[in-house]
Amino acid sequence: MNPASLSHLWPVPVPVFEKSEMNSLQSHSWHPSLIRVSAHSSSANYSGNQPRFPQLAPVTTPTTRISRDSTRPRKKSSPTNDKSEAQELVRLLMRKFTDKEPLLKTLNKYVKMVRTEHCFLLFEELGKNDKWLQCLEVFRWMQKQRWYIADNGVYSKLISVMGKKGQTRMAMWLFTEMRNSGCRPDSSVYNALITAHLHSRDKTRALAKALGYFEKMKGIERCKPNIVTYNILLRAFAQAGNVEQVNSLFKDLDESFVSSDIYTFNGVMDAYGKNGMIREMESVLSRMKRNQCKPDIITFNLLIDSYGKRQEFDKMEQVYKSLLRSKLKPTLPTFNSMILNYGKARLREKAEHVYKSMNDMGYKPSFITYESLIYMYGLCDNVSRARELFDGLVVSKVRINVSTLNAMLEVYCMNGLPMEADVLFERASSIQVLPDSSTYKLLYKAYTKANMKELLDKLLKHMDKDGIVPNKRFFLDALGAIGSLPAKSGSTSATTRSSRSQDFAKSS
The missing domain is CATH 1.10.220 (Annexin V; domain 1)
Structure with a gap:
């Protein structure tokens, strides 16, 4: 497919959105399918050439120039806010959990304050720290409290945590425990159970199990598949490259009372794009257009990243131009992806132009931006330029992430400079980076x-x-x-x- 033929999939410019539609689109900017640029090494040779790099001031400026990939301002938490108070208590409980003061002892100490909402937050925090067994301790402690009422929400959360940690059997046990406690499963519980299975290593068996639950849900009135169910399954089968099953699920969705949403199309296109299945991704894009589902920034970013990874730069640039002509605005992942993918193709000048445009438009580089630039120069045989960028960050006194250290180390290694890598590794402690x-x-x-x-x-x-x-x-x-x-x-x-x-x- 040549770039010109993409016009039936992606009109230039994209349709003009009303203000209300824009607010709806912007609300999706934190969706999990937001593209994050991941850099991979490739073999290259060291070159001492130092090209002119436009507007390098951000490298050595104070920490205020460094931002994260979010362009949204963070809301200041209010002391009177119930959620903030709950989070503060959970942080206190997490700090108190030690070998000397076991979990149950701490919970009993604060028994007059802890309620269901605190336990939900505890499940999340313990899950993040791989302490899934302690999640069960909290659950058993909850069941003994007067205020505890068994409901699907508690079980859905626990099943979800167990699934993320690969504890599928424990998720199944919780499902059985829920039914024994008198709770009747609903769509949210089955969605959590399907997701838990999809986290297991045996993907073929997991997908078969997921389809089994999907069919079972259809036969239970209160458990009918909802759009979340379809989105989970569509993305999973797209990641597995099972186009036939994806088409079957889309057909089933069209025949149901459930309507596709932006997450449906973004999730499937993202999965296809990451697997290099560009034709299938474009087919879903056509379907999205037919359904009159307007693109959001996630749609643009995943298309830009997918075309860039396949080095189909004409299409990537066409989507980028469409983005600029729309009422949406690029985000840092938009630029980071283009910089890195141009770098992989050794198109240094184009990558530098993207960085210059980004600065001209008023965007502040994030650590991922600098890491993408460092990798780009490493891939383009210009180790000295990559080192200059890294040293500029060190001199600026900003906190260096371990991922940034790893980016510079990998540049040395891919260019056959192990001694330089060793010197930087030994320097890590002096710049306060823990490998x-x-x-x-x-x-x-x-x-x-x-x-x-x-x-x-x-x-x-x-x-x-x-x-x-x-x-x-x-x-x-x-x-x-x-x-x-x-x-x-x-x-x-x-x-x-x-x-x-x-x-x-x-x-x-």
């Missing part, structure tokens, strides 16, 4: 590939000292290469190093 497991993994692979035994030994010592215990896969990816390395006089042998690596793997 994470991703840091160690990328360095481990790079040092192994470069046959740098001394650096590898030093890295293993750092891992041991910092308590980094990687999983088996971490080492299995590199053990073959390490075992084949020739032994070098005066250094740890390859056999010994392999043995140490296996010890780490066994302990995980």
Whole structure:
């Protein structure tokens, strides 16, 4: 499909929206399908050329120039706000949870204050910290309180938390427990159960289970599938590349009393786009147009990112122009995606032009923007420019994220500069950045590939000292290469190093 033929899918300009429609569209800007640019390394060679970079002042300016990807102002929490008070109490409870003061003891201490809304927030916080067993403790504690009334909302939340942590059996047990307690399941409970199954590793079985629940819901009046059900299933099958099932679900949706919404189309297009299924993505875009569902900024961003990843830049630029002609405005992910994808194609000048346009339009770069620029220069064989950007951030005294450190380290590694990577790694503590497991993994692979035994030994010592215990896969990816390395006089042998690596793997 050439760019011109895209006009029947994406008219230029896009339809003019009324003010009320704009408010509706803007309300979707925090939808989970918002594109986040993820950078991947590729092989490149070091080049000392330093091109002119337009408007570099933001790199070394004070911290006020750095923003997050959100363009929405944050609301200041009010002390009198009920939600704020509930969140404050939950934060207090989370701080009190220690080995010396167990969870139940803390809850009993604050028993006069804790209610259902606090427990809901506790479920979320404990789930984020991988403490799903403690979620069950809170649940059992709730059941003993006078104010507790069994309802579907509590079970839906717990099933959702268990699903996200891969605890499908526990989610099923909670579903059974709910029915035994006298609660009658509704659509929200089944939606949570379907989502829980879709988080399991066996995707084929999970999708089959999800369809089974979907068909069961159709036969229960109070559990009829709603738009959330369809959105969950459509996105899941699109991610699995099952076009036939997606079409079947769309047909079923058209025949039901449920109407598609913007999340329906964005979710499916995003899944297809991430899988490189551009033709299928465009087919859903056509369907969206036929349904007279107006695009939001998420729609534009996912199309820009999908075309960019496939290096179909003519289409990407056409969508971007449509966005500029609409009443919507680009967001930071719009620019970050274009910068990185131009970089992957080694189109440095175009990437720089996007950055200049972004600044001219008054957007403040975020850390993701700088990371995208650093990767772009690394991919374009210009390590010195990437290093200049990173050093500018350090000099500006802003807090450096570990992801930004990893971006610079990966630029060194992809350009065959392991010694420079080691120097920066040793500097990390002086710029107040704590390496994470991703840091160690990328360095481990790079040092192994470069046959740098001394650096590898030093890295293993750092891992041991910092308590980094990687999983088996971490080492299995590199053990073959390490075992084949020739032994070098005066250094740890390859056999010994392999043995140490296996010890780490066994302990995980």
